[in-house]
Amino acid sequence: MPHPIENIMHSTMEELRSMVDVNTIVGTPIIAGEESVLLPISKVSLGFVSGGGEYNMKSSSNSAPIKKAGEALDGMEDRYPFAGTAIAGMSLTPMGFVSMNKGTVKVLPAQFETTLDRAVELVPEALTMLTNLIKKKGSGSNP
Numbered sequence: 001m002p003h004p005i006e007n008i009m010h011s012t013m014e015e016l017r018s019m020v021d022v023n024t025i026v027g028t029p030i031i032a033g034e035e036s037v038l039l040p041i042s043k044v045s046l047g048f049v050s051g052g053g054e055y056n057m058k059s060s061s062n063s064a065p066i067k068k069a070g071e072a073l074d075g076m077e078d079r080y081p082f083a084g085t086a087i088a089g090m091s092l093t094p095m096g097f098v099s100m101n102k103g104t105v106k107v108l109p110a111q112f113e114t115t116l117d118r119a120v121e122l123v124p125e126a127l128t129m130l131t132n133l134i135k136k137k138g139s140g141s142n143p
Contacts, residue, residue: 004082005052012050012086019090020044039098045091052084 027040096109109121 005050005084008052008084008086009050012048012088016046016048016088016090020046024092036099036101039100041095041098043093043095045093047089048086049088050084050086052082054080054082056080 025042025044027042030038030040032038094110096107099106099108109117
């Protein structure tokens with residue numbers, strides 16, 4: 001027969017499993033127009049603690065256990081009454097979106113940590129704009 005703490009841990013893990021699935025981390029796609037799709041991405045953090053113990057009951061008169069030799073207090077041989085608990089916590093943090101628009105895929109963060117992060121994010125877009133500008137000037141000077 002499994003120990004009661006195993007039952008507590010199993011029940012808690014089953015509840016956590018039902019709360020967190022793949023749609024929690026990679027959300028349901030959001031269709032925005034004919035050729036645009038946004039895919040939300042989140043970070044999930046879980047914490048889990050469980051514990052318990054078997055406690056010896058003592059009589060108030062002589063501090064000896066109430067349990068007599070050969071009998072069990074909770075119906076199981078050689079076990080004292082059990083007390084235990086489990087606690088779980090979950091944090092869901094939006095991290096950003098994957099944007100797919102007309103064949104172009106971009107990662108759009110939910111929040112920028114610093115100005116440098118925003119500048120690094122804009123580098124590919126700035127290079128594309130600069131390349132297009134150079135191509136236009138090159139083609140415009142040659143009739």
